[in-house]
Amino acid sequence: MKARKILVTMALPYANGAIHLGHLMEAIQTDIWVRLQKMRGNDCVYVCADDAHGTAIMLSAEKQGISPEQLIDGVKRAHQQDYAEFLIGFDNFHSTHSEENRELSESIYLALDKNGHIARRAISQLFDPEKELFLADRYITGTCPKCKTPGQYGDNCEACGSTYSPSDLIDPRSSISGATPIEKESEHFFFDLPQFRTMLQQWTRSGTLQDAVANKLSEWLDDDLQQWDISRDAPYFGFEIPGAPGKYFYVWLDAPIGYMASFKNLCARTDYKFEDYWSPESDAELYHFIGKDIINFHTLFWPAMLTSAGYRTPTAVYAHGFLTVDGTKMSKSRGTFVNARTYLDHLHPEYLRYYLAAKLGPGIDDLDLNLEDFALRVNSDLVGKVVNIASRCAGFITKGFSGRLANKLDDANLIASMQSAQQEIGQYFEQREYSKAIRNIMALADHANQYINDKQPWVIAKSAPDSPELQRICTTGLNAFRLLICYLKPVLPAMAAKAEAFLNVEPLQWDALNSQLLDHTIAQFTPLMTRVEMDKVQAMIDATKQEFNQNSSAVSTTVAVEDATGFEPEIEFDAFSRVDLRVAKVLAAEHVEGADKLLQLTLDLGSDKNGKPIQRTVFSGIKSAYDPATLVGRLTVIVANLKPRKMKFGMSEGMILAAGPGGKEIWLLEPDANTQPGMRIT
RNA sequence: GGCAAUGUAGCUCAGCUGGUUAGAGCGCAGCAUUCAUAAUGCUGAUGUCGCUGGUUCAAGUCCAGCCAUUGCUACCA
Numbered sequence: 001m002k003a004r005k006i007l008v009t010m011a012l013p014y015a016n017g018a019i020h021l022g023h024l025m026e027a028i029q030t031d032i033w034v035r036l037q038k039m040r041g042n043d044c045v046y047v048c049a050d051d052a053h054g055t056a057i058m059l060s061a062e063k064q065g066i067s068p069e070q071l072i073d074g075v076k077r078a079h080q081q082d083y084a085e086f087l088i089g090f091d092n093f094h095s096t097h098s099e100e101n102r103e104l105s106e107s108i109y110l111a112l113d114k115n116g117h118i119a120r121r122a123i124s125q126l127f128d129p130e131k132e133l134f135l136a137d138r139y140i141t142g143t144c145p146k147c148k149t150p151g152q153y154g155d156n157c158e159a160c161g162s163t164y165s166p167s168d169l170i171d172p173r174s175s176i177s178g179a180t181p182i183e184k185e186s187e188h189f190f191f192d193l194p195q196f197r198t199m200l201q202q203w204t205r206s207g208t209l210q211d212a213v214a215n216k217l218s219e220w221l222d223d224d225l226q227q228w229d230i231s232r233d234a235p236y237f238g239f240e241i242p243g244a245p246g247k248y249f250y251v252w253l254d255a256p257i258g259y260m261a262s263f264k265n266l267c268a269r270t271d272y273k274f275e276d277y278w279s280p281e282s283d284a285e286l287y288h289f290i291g292k293d294i295i296n297f298h299t300l301f302w303p304a305m306l307t308s309a310g311y312r313t314p315t316a317v318y319a320h321g322f323l324t325v326d327g328t329k330m331s332k333s334r335g336t337f338v339n340a341r342t343y344l345d346h347l348h349p350e351y352l353r354y355y356l357a358a359k360l361g362p363g364i365d366d367l368d369l370n371l372e373d374f375a376l377r378v379n380s381d382l383v384g385k386v387v388n389i390a391s392r393c394a395g396f397i398t399k400g401f402s403g404r405l406a407n408k409l410d411d412a413n414l415i416a417s418m419q420s421a422q423q424e425i426g427q428y429f430e431q432r433e434y435s436k437a438i439r440n441i442m443a444l445a446d447h448a449n450q451y452i453n454d455k456q457p458w459v460i461a462k463s464a465p466d467s468p469e470l471q472r473i474c475t476t477g478l479n480a481f482r483l484l485i486c487y488l489k490p491v492l493p494a495m496a497a498k499a500e501a502f503l504n505v506e507p508l509q510w511d512a513l514n515s516q517l518l519d520h521t522i523a524q525f526t527p528l529m530t531r532v533e534m535d536k537v538q539a540m541i542d543a544t545k546q547e548f549n550q551n552s553s554a555v556s557t558t559v560a561v562e563d564a565t566g567f568e569p570e571i572e573f574d575a576f577s578r579v580d581l582r583v584a585k586v587l588a589a590e591h592v593e594g595a596d597k598l599l600q601l602t603l604d605l606g607s608d609k610n611g612k613p614i615q616r617t618v619f620s621g622i623k624s625a626y627d628p629a630t631l632v633g634r635l636t637v638i639v640a641n642l643k644p645r646k647m648k649f650g651m652s653e654g655m656i657l658a659a660g661p662g663g664k665e666i667w668l669l670e671p672d673a674n675t676q677p678g679m680r681i682t
Numbered sequence: 683g684g685c686a687a688u689g690u691a692g693c694u695c696a697g698c699u700g701g702u703u704a705g706a707g708c709g710c711a712g713c714a715u716u717c718a719u720a721a722u723g724c725u726g727a728u729g730u731c732g733c734u735g736g737u738u739c740a741a742g743u744c745c746a747g748c749c750a751u752u753g754c755u756a757c758c759a
Contacts, residue, residue, distance in 0.1 A: 377694075380709095381707085
């Protein structure tokens, strides 16, 4: 069989934080697959890099009083160290902040532009006037306009889950300088994704994606695709856009190009040829392993960019779900947001590799790390079943035969049946059905233990410790062990290496499954793996909690304290006076076609200085409580200076006030009949 | 609110295009064994297959509604 040429990537970790269990799940999934390919004799290259650009990194560096370059250098070292200790076998780990990536990003951008796939237009964004910096949503905090929880980010509220645009926040602040942001225009560059709709519709349905992913994407592809904003204004840590001083590539533009850059960097010191893997005529396979949160970047923007720029598209993109711990989202306060380093301080990396392998499938479902199950499963399978087979045979061989194996098996059928599983197990690994592969392997381990039980070598050893039969039985047991190690090697490379030393053999390749180990001297047996101790697991959780407490007490800002009234935190009169409440009269009220909850109200707000009447259109979610006909002519209260909000059915130019729990029970505020439309409420 | 995924033994999960008494591993109980890192083997118990209806000779498996969890998304101004 001809060796396949394969290039594999996993998502680039962001250079602004430590590697945690979530990163590791992806790294382990990818690494197992790559190790399998290599064991089977395929030419498989595994590259990765740190994702080193963006505002977050720029600000982090500033906070620490170092340059971004210094920051990312330090983080990169830590990342590589963490991955290395988890036995992630990259062929290259590079950085997106590299010359290779700059050249590739520039040339790809220039190709996109030349092909008419770059649009330019001015957009308006919130801007920090003190810091002189455009603000992404997450750098703006303020009070949630819905539930009034303070300290919420610019895009959604953590307390009530509502989403909004940053300009809707009450009392918005730049979380960088504390200044009140202003709106400012700037020219941005856009990648014209809609031009690739047809190409993407075909590509996403061509077997390159998991069904669930393709289905999800078709929602976007059937809808209007948006142009993708790929530029950011200075100051920004990244690459300046050629011919556009002060404009930088958005971090997500050059991040996937980092896959190419890392590979190019590898090519420079090996015989690999960049074009062999990236030209449209390439016969190499290209796979991206990613999390389901970044599917759109890898399955829409990325293939479209590659196509425009004259490169090949990925053979497949494999998305996985999120990792949960004990059934819930990883949480810092619960101590389940465990960093790689904290794990390594307490537990052996291969425990995690094995447990995740035992549960990983090809889908995008989330995977739960149940800590108790983790300990029980690893102990039972690895120590109790697999390693135990060697442990219970080795002593007899060492004592009775000076470590020499027999030249013949006692039970050739057992070994043959274990060998014949290679087709199925290999398939499962190849298809990322690791849990099924592991299940099969453990069934084989059960057979081996049954065999030893049936043969009772200890009984023979008592009367004849040098009996040839005893030697053949233990030789059979150790051959079974050797096959199991071979199957598990992609998952447990370090344990496999120890086993190879014990068996006194060359590093096992997949075709070792077709041979037997006979008439051969083995080394002294030493424990290959010790049990997971639950108190170590607990210590890891405790340490994570402690890290969190230290960090949060160090950073802790004054959090508004809620009192028994449940009222909002006290505000200055000034803050109140900025809210312009007016009496309004309902001129018209009607149902909105297609809306479940909204009524469209036309309101009279009196007249302006020139005597011209002021009318406002407001959409209000009170359909469940009011028949529009009964509203006409009523007086109510409107927030008159609320920024107009674009809604699905039109602009809503204000907000009317009501109270009640919802549903039928919503009551509109109604001022005294003597008031007039337009009167200010103070 | 909409859309999607998930919901099967105490735990983690498998159950393909509907078809005999619903499975595995772990855990649990009993027995056996003592070579082995108290590891192994045998036997066994445990499930209204989220809930309610429907289609069918037959449903965990198909359909509808509902509930819960998660994710995405929104007409919560």
